[in-house]
Amino acid sequence: MSIKIKTFAALSCALALSFGVASTAQAAGANAVSAKNAWVRWLPNNLPAAGYVTLVNASDKPVDLVDISSNDYGDAMLHQTVSNGSSQKMVMVDKLTVPAHGQVAIAPGGYHVMLEDAKHKIAPGDTVHLTLKFSDGETLDTPFAVKSPAQTK
Amino acid sequence: MFPIFSFRHPHTHLTSSHGLRRARLLALTIVLGALTALAGCTHRQETWQLTNVTGHLPDLDFTLTGDDGRAVKGDAFKGRTSLVYFGYTHCPDVCPETMGRLMQVLGKLGPDAQKVRILFITVDPARDTAQALREYVGAFDSQHAEGLTGTDWQIESLAKRYRVTYQMEKRDPSGNYEVTHSSAVYVFDSQGHARLLATDHDTPDAIARDLRRIIEDRS
Numbered sequence: 001m002s003i004k005i006k007t008f009a010a011l012s013c014a015l016a017l018s019f020g021v022a023s024t025a026q027a028a029g030a031n032a033v034s035a036k037n038a039w040v041r042w043l044p045n046n047l048p049a050a051g052y053v054t055l056v057n058a059s060d061k062p063v064d065l066v067d068i069s070s071n072d073y074g075d076a077m078l079h080q081t082v083s084n085g086s087s088q089k090m091v092m093v094d095k096l097t098v099p100a101h102g103q104v105a106i107a108p109g110g111y112h113v114m115l116e117d118a119k120h121k122i123a124p125g126d127t128v129h130l131t132l133k134f135s136d137g138e139t140l141d142t143p144f145a146v147k148s149p150a151q152t153k
Numbered sequence: 154m155f156p157i158f159s160f161r162h163p164h165t166h167l168t169s170s171h172g173l174r175r176a177r178l179l180a181l182t183i184v185l186g187a188l189t190a191l192a193g194c195t196h197r198q199e200t201w202q203l204t205n206v207t208g209h210l211p212d213l214d215f216t217l218t219g220d221d222g223r224a225v226k227g228d229a230f231k232g233r234t235s236l237v238y239f240g241y242t243h244c245p246d247v248c249p250e251t252m253g254r255l256m257q258v259l260g261k262l263g264p265d266a267q268k269v270r271i272l273f274i275t276v277d278p279a280r281d282t283a284q285a286l287r288e289y290v291g292a293f294d295s296q297h298a299e300g301l302t303g304t305d306w307q308i309e310s311l312a313k314r315y316r317v318t319y320q321m322e323k324r325d326p327s328g329n330y331e332v333t334h335s336s337a338v339y340v341f342d343s344q345g346h347a348r349l350l351a352t353d354h355d356t357p358d359a360i361a362r363d364l365r366r367i368i369e370d371r372s
Contacts, residue, residue, distance in 0.1 A: 041249055043242070044288045050245035081246050087318050088247050089333035108250040109353060115245075116329075149249045150256050150293045 031138050032059035033098050038144040040115065041108075042124050049122075051076070051113035051130060051144050054105045057098040064095040064135035072128040074117030081109055090114075095135070124148040199366075202359035203340070203349040210339070210347035213237070215311050217274070220287035220300035227345060234269045234368050236351075237339040239317045241277035241332050242289045247353070251336055252293050254357050259297055261361035268343075268368050271298040276312065276319040277332050278302045315339060315347075342367050 038053040057063050068076040078093045096111065098104050106112060113130065122128060126146040133139045212227075213235055219225040236255060240248035252273065259266040273290050275281035281289075286300025303311070312319060320333045340349035340363070348367055351360050 041245070041253075042292075043245070043249060044292045045242070045285055047242055047289070048245045050249070079246070084333075087320075087333055087335040089322065090246065090331050108246060108253075112246045148292065149253060151253075 031140060032061070032063050032136055033057050033065075033132075033134055033138070033140060035132065035140055035142040038130075038142050040122075040128060040144045040146045041149050042122065042146050043149055046118055049115045049118075050108070051115055052106050052108065053113075053130075053132075053142065053144070054103055054107075055096075055098045055132075056103040057100060059136075060100050061136075062100050063098050065098065065132055066095050066135050067133035068113055068130055069133070070115070070128065070130045072119055072122065072130075073115045074119060075115070076130060077114045077116075078106070078111060079114045080111050098134075122146055124151075201349060201363050201366075203351045203355055203363045205348070206339075206350050207346065207348050210316075211314055212347065213341040213345040214314075215301075215303075215307070217301040217303040217307055217311070218283055220283050220290060220302075222283040225301065230270055230272065230341075231345050232343050234343055234364060235272055235339075235341040235345075236269060236364075237272045237274060237315075237341065239274050239276050239312060239315075239319065239335070241275050242281050242285055243277065243329070244332070247336050249293075251338065251353065252290075252298070254353075254360075255298075255338065256293055257357040258360045258364065259294065261357060262364060262368075265365060265368050266297060269297060269364065272301055273298060274301045274308070274311065276308060276317070277321075278305060278308050340364065340367060342370065 034056050036054050036056060038051070040049050040051045043049050055065060065078065068078060070076045078096060079090045080093050081088050082091050093111065096104060096106070104111075115128075124146055127143045128146055130142050130144055131139055132142055213230060214227040216224060216226050236258075238248075238251060238255070240251065242248070252271070255271050259269065259271075262269065271290075271294070273286065275286060281300070281302050283300070283302055286302055287295075290298040290300045302308070317337075318333075318335050322331045322333060324330045336353050338351040338360075339347060340351065342348050349363055351363075
């Protein structure tokens, strides 16, 4: 009796383990690029807000971020702040390459995701979702933490 | 002594020429370079972390509209150190980043932050009403920050006075537009004299250190 129980326990453990391994492997296989430190700097009055995130590429091939969309905003676009001497302007960016086994930061003063026309009331403390589309055909649904503008990082 | 900039009316931006804009930016770079060079001549016992512009820019003097909708003069800010920043609210990256850094500076100053005011002067008066500015600066710090707007002429002449460049960009199909602008922060002492210029390369620590000296300087 006790042996049977032990066998059953061992079996279920092995089963659980194999499921665990399988799901991990699947996640790694599905997306070369993962996102970390994703946040939005909220501004009042429905003003355009900026989204920031660090993209990490675990694969051995460079992958381009080619499109951004969101159910929370009417418009989500990748922009770059370009410094020209002492003044700065924003330019649209078509794609952003995440190097093989490397990362790229969409961070203040460099790149930002310009978020316009919020589809519902968004406030600091909320989480919004952005869908990032990559050149390898994969998409990444990424939660972004909405922060007050007085909070940097 | 300094080249004077010609400012076109913001609404003529559709005819903007890259050459002109570039020339103006170049001129500003030369001005900043000259200010830095001049700053080197004024010898002090201790050097500043920021760019010293003492004696090279006019005093804080303006008539604008405060974020409460009332007319306000530059004199009203005497008695406190003023950090003047020219920006606009429809600016998702640089302006809030600069304001966020100034919030960090205030945090580092501790109780001395009471002796400092941040003046956010819009270069986009068409969209930035007093009410919009009030809500914008309030999202950062309604206690230490104040938004200022004015007529196109008031803003243009003030920008010219402090050699700030700004340029409306082309409107997108929905009528939105961006404004290219310089992101320097001007530091005026409690007497209203222009003292320092902070750029986005200056860390909150460096800004706080120099500000403390300006606040303590009672001369």
